[in-house]
Amino acid sequence: MQPTFLAASPFLPLIGVSVIILMVHIALQALTATKELGSDWNAGPRDDNKQVKGQLAGRAERAASNFLETYPAFIALAFGVIMAGDPIGLALTGAWIWIVCRIVYIPLYLTGIPYVRSLVWIGSMIGLLLMLFVLLF
Template structure:
């Protein structure tokens, strides 16, 4: 597959959107931690092991870490599907479901909504499994 074909793949666009989501979550977590710990902490070397004590900053940090755990898997699968030239509705739908679930996960986690948040996480995981199955089979 040539670079132009890869660049025009819808999976490449989804990787870009997922990267934007990752940047938003990292920024949100950083802003909430800075609001609690102060700008001198943010600008400093952070040698002290200070952690935000507030619920919102902690939830944002955990939600961001959770995305960072599955983000490389999504990127790898999406790029594999793009390289394979896979444009089936199932593969593309699974990728969009993963992204939508990960977007929905953020406000659910920040609001502290149990069970529904776990269900959304499970949906995102199922989407990754569907993508992996298509790559393998």
């Protein structure tokens, strides 16, 4: 039987959504790299250390790397807030901000839109800071 605070947490669906975002990044990176480097490269051991050179594949790779830089913090903060509680909903607001910004970030990065992409990244960091604030204060 699960503890009731886990079963009732609104953070659990957001953690699930975050996994979907991760899978989208992995799929985009794999599809664009395979399109550029070929199916034999994708199916093989990749011993030759080939790197993508195309614009879209490079952007997909960098976007995935950028996501992975903040993803552990999101997961740690989400579970921390589940354990500590979020009496005023500030952390939940932060989690939603992070989720929305990370979704919006993907097409912005893939299409190469500058500045707005950076603002969206800053928004995702604000979301994490709101979650952290709940744990610290």
